[in-house]
Amino acid sequence: MNRRNSVNRRDFFKGAAALGAAATASAAQRRFDHSADVVIVGAGAAGLPAAISARDHGASVLVIDENHDIGGHAMLSGGRIPLGGGHSLQKKYGIADSADQVYLDHTNHRNPEFRYADRDLVRAWANENVATFEFLLENGVVFEDAAPTVVNGGSVPRLFVTKRFSDDYKETINGRPGSGLVRHLEAKARAKGVTFLLRHKLTGLLRENPKSGRVLGIAAQLEGKDVNIQAKKGVILATGGHTSNVEFRRMFDPRLTEEYQVTGEPWSKQNADGEILAMAIGASLWATANQPNEGGRAVTKTLHIGCRWGYQNLKWEPESPIFAQAGASGLTVRSFEDVILVNQVGRRFWNELDDSYRFLAACLGTNGNLGNHGKANGGGPIWAIFDSEAAKREGWDPRPPNVDPNGWFFGGETIGELAAKIKNPYQLAPIPAHGLEETVARYNAFVDAGKDTDFGRPSPKFKIQAAPFYAAWSTPILHDTLTGLKINGKCQVIDVHGRVIPGLFCAGETAGGFGLHGLPRATVFGRIAGREAASEKV
Ligand SMILES: Cc1cc2nc3c(=O)[nH]c(=O)nc-3n(C[C@H](O)[C@H](O)[C@H](O)COP(=O)(O)OP(=O)(O)OC[C@H]3O[C@@H](n4cnc5c(N)ncnc54)[C@H](O)[C@@H]3O)c2cc1C
The missing domain is CATH 3.50.50.60 (FAD/NAD(P)-binding domain)
Structure with missing residues (x-):
């Protein structure tokens, strides 16, 4: 901003x-x-x-x-x-x-x-x-x-x-x-x-x-x-x-x-x-x-996560003379099968694989009400949550300059520790540890069952279970x-x-x-x- x-x-x-x-x-x-x-x-x-x-x-x-x-x-x-x-x-x-x-x-x-x-x-x-x-x-x-x-x-x-x-x-x-x-x-x-x-x-x-x-x-x-x-x-x-x-x-x-x-x-x-x-x-x-x-491109889904500016057609290169201001290149998502997306209260809110405007509307709408801590407009931060196995599957090295630990990327040995670490100017209240733990446990149960009964993500494939765990900024970006x-x-x-x-x-x-x-x-x-x-x- x-x-x-x-x-x-x-x-x-x-x-x-x-x-x-x-x-x-x-x-x-x-x-x-x-x-x-x-x-x-x-x-x-x-x-x-x-x-x-x-x-x-x-x-x-x-x-x-x-x-x-x-x-x-x-x-x-x-x-x-x-x-x-x-x-x-x-x-x-x-x-x-x-x-x-x-x-x-x-x-x-x-x-x-x-x-x-x-x-x-x-x-x-x-x-x-x-x-x-x-x-x-x-x-x-x-x-x-x-x-x-x-x-x-x-x-x-x-x-x-x-x-x-x-x-x-x-x-x-x-x-x-x-x-x-x-x-x-x-x-x-x-x-x-x-x-x-x-x-x-x-x-x-x-x-x-x-x-x-x-x-x-x-x-x-x-x-x-x-x-x-x-x-x-x-x-x-x-x-x-x-x-x-x-x-x-x-x-x-x-x-x-x-x-x-x-x-x-x-x-x-x-x-x-x-x-x-x-x-x-x-x-x-x-x-x-x-x-x-x-129909336009005013609001877009991020493709490079864990950095502040992750627009699909612009990956900041470490060779850029303004890379210090850009902060990080981001982790390029090959498949959203490897992450879940959670809102500002640590809850899933939509099928992560959806690339249509309905996904963006879900991000931007009332999304994880923070009560008196919150605001009526804007959907708040969206975080991609994944584990070390997902990082291996994607070929990600979750360290700078790929990610920006100054508010846009976090890691923890447990899901609870991860939740406590997430601090960002737009995250108006801490993500409750129990909320994020419940979200991950519920998603893992969907993987066992082969069915996402909350948001209809087709055959969820990978559990989030191998430490360390990560949270990467994945909020839609404007164009x-x-x-x-x-x-x-x-x-x-x-x-x-x-x-x-x-x-x-x-x-x-x-x-x-x-x-x-x-x-x-x-x-x-x-x-x-x-x-x-x-x-x-x-
Ligand atoms: C990552 C990215 C990829 C894109 N890829 C494509 C593509 O492949 N094809 C395509 O068609 N479009 C693409 N676009 C969009 C395209 O670049 C823009 O639509 C286009 O540059 C707009 O032209 P413009 O002259 O209006 O603005 P700009 O090109 O942004 O130029 C505006 C200039 O005005 C200056 N300025 C602003 N305020 C002031 C002020 N108060 N005083 C003095 N100067 C000021 C700015 O510093 C800037 O240099 C892309 C955009 C981005 C960000």
Whole structure:
């Protein structure tokens, strides 16, 4: 959880009021530390294409990012970019596709991921698939030379995967293919004259007047110092969404309390800064039904357990320059047959083998009531309990750097000793030893009987009986931001009255309207936003 950046409602509106006051000053009165035609906030999957595209359209471009390096979540991503419409790499593999087919596949009402989309936005996105894929190629992105596969319930193979940038972990951060997307775009952007200001955090949007004027630039902070940046044509918000902000994410799903960690951290955060600051000057959110949508990837089952961040497609590598912050790689679960999952009071609550949304709902629902020690929302920590025989079957070495003993992994010679050791900021009361002992004894009886009469786990196979015993953090982890600011097909931000906020653009996970997962959405809208901001007549 990111306590520092989690904003309560009072602070939220206080910030908005302060911003309104700041925004009344005229451009002439304000001293700017930097100036560019187009100012982009966030150097990730949306911000980098936006920067190049704005530069290609003749604008001077400045990009800020609060992190010490570029890339955002995209740096850690799998580099899986399903774009289609009939681009050159599809043609190379003899695949026929069209913008119309892309549109139809992404508006299929049978697919809950697309059911709540704004069709106008999907159309704009579909129309720009080919041009964006060619843009990535032209700007140095290299894809694996392998025939594409079908994803997202599509009718045509579209999934191509980027090659990772290099074998140097300083450059790739965690050796992931996404580095091949962002590092090549960064290099091209720098070569074309884009300026990057790192460690600069967006703190305000500067506007002519609070109600209707143009957005003239941004306020930022560099190591506690205020920096004002002028945007002569437009500001593009590409801050990556809101998942790291507990108060904000709970607007869409009140269950998502602080115990749920966010993949992509501790590398980069999605603090809803873009959304909150734009809302403070009247911006609307859009297609919010996408966020709690059971078809998307907002909430996911952990695959790497015993570490804080165990998202299925991201295993922190000890070679990563930020491994000390990540803490551990986790034990990768080959089969959930080898563990039972218990809630904050040490009780099983669902069939551990279930990979459907029903499993996640069981984790997030009222789960092991702690009475006065507890809280009404959020399901609390989930722990995987297993024994030394399970560790052998899985090939696990339950020691650092594979596990994180600082609150995310525990061992004990007896089940009772194990229960007493479990201490974690989100475990609000100790797990009762007798409760965990009863749970394990009952599960072992199900193994003898060959039947789980509590939760219908098919033929439970292995008893938990050989010391030492272990408890590994296995609480669901959050991923996608699937809703955000209302934009039109030109990525202009729209206010609650349906009017364009002049000079303000948005792309990537900060933009709402289309809940498509990840890079294809971010790269296409990023490129559009850059072009449109550069083309502003002021
Ligand atoms: C582990 C992992 C694997 C993934 N794999 C895939 C995949 O294979 N395919 C796919 O399609 N998608 C994938 N995704 C999702 C994809 O990476 C994201 O959807 C995409 O990066 C979002 O782009 P963005 O530009 O909106 O945000 P980001 O890429 O996260 O960039 C946002 C940037 O904004 C900066 N920022 C935030 N707030 C501020 C502020 N106040 N001031 C200044 N800067 C700020 C951040 O530091 C960050 O650099 C993956 C994500 C993760 C975490």
